[in-house]
Amino acid sequence: MAARASITCYYDLVSPYTYMGFKLFNSFRQQWPGVDVTFKPMLLGGVMNEIKNQPLFKFPSKKNHMIADLDRISAVTGIPFRFPPDFPVNTVLPMRVLTALQIHEAEKYEQCIDKDEFFVHGRNISDAEVVQAALAPIFNEDTQKVESFLKLATDPEIKQVFKTNTEEAIAKGIFGAPSFLVKKAGESQDKEVLFFGSDRFEMIAAYLGLSYPGLKDLNSKL
Numbered sequence: 001m002a003a004r005a006s007i008t009c010y011y012d013l014v015s016p017y018t019y020m021g022f023k024l025f026n027s028f029r030q031q032w033p034g035v036d037v038t039f040k041p042m043l044l045g046g047v048m049n050e051i052k053n054q055p056l057f058k059f060p061s062k063k064n065h066m067i068a069d070l071d072r073i074s075a076v077t078g079i080p081f082r083f084p085p086d087f088p089v090n091t092v093l094p095m096r097v098l099t100a101l102q103i104h105e106a107e108k109y110e111q112c113i114d115k116d117e118f119f120v121h122g123r124n125i126s127d128a129e130v131v132q133a134a135l136a137p138i139f140n141e142d143t144q145k146v147e148s149f150l151k152l153a154t155d156p157e158i159k160q161v162f163k164t165n166t167e168e169a170i171a172k173g174i175f176g177a178p179s180f181l182v183k184k185a186g187e188s189q190d191k192e193v194l195f196f197g198s199d200r201f202e203m204i205a206a207y208l209g210l211s212y213p214g215l216k217d218l219n220s221k222l
């Protein structure tokens with residue numbers, strides 16, 4: 001059987017454009033049933049350090065533009081967004097927990113990414129208690145279970161998987177987030193093409209020969 005088209009999204013919860021990208025993608029993803037989608041946790045700070053890239057917030061003009069841009073995207077799409085009072089935060093803990101969840105709780109993994117703690121509620125997701133509280137409703141308030149995922153964040157195997165994901169991202173030419181590695185149906189994995197950003201879905205659709213519904217109500221709420 002021919003290999004299906006696939007999209008692998010490398011992401012880090014520290015990235016506001018990842019938050020937007022995840023919500024936008026999920027709003028129309030069911031319209032692309034022939035595409036296999038995977039979300040891979042990586043450490044954006046690790047990628048940036050390694051390739052000597054600089055985060056946008058380091059430059060006041062880029063940071064100001066980013067906040068205005070994200071507010072605009074929120075107004076246009078209706079996706080709630082509020083820039084957190086403390087930004088950035090260290091995301092090693094939540095990203096390792098997500099690495100563990102991807103392996104051990106595959107069915108609930110994407111629900112665990114789809115949380116509004118940081119970019120709506122402004123909660124510090126580097127704090128174990130914040131991560132626990134965010135996950136609790138997804139696991140029916142089973143605190144023991146949730147604690148077991150927090151513990152896995154220090155498990156050598158999980159740490160290694162997360163490190164390998166980040167190294168793999170660098171090897172694939174990734175420099176920021178969200179990054180989408182896209183493969184056409186019938187092609188081999190080494191033919192993946194990189195699309196950077198939450199604003200590239202139209203290009204991905206064109207590349208895969210799919211239709212993209214576009215941003216709804218464009219301009220109407222600006």
Ligand SMILES: N[C@@H](CCC(=O)N[C@@H](CS)C(=O)NCC(=O)O)C(=O)O
Nearest residue numbers: 015016017175176177178197198199
């Ligand atoms: N135009 C992209 C921008 C994405 C973006 O700037 N992401 C940040 C993290 S939130 C980044 O990784 N930037 C790296 C770079 O610009 O080199 C979008 O709309 O999503």
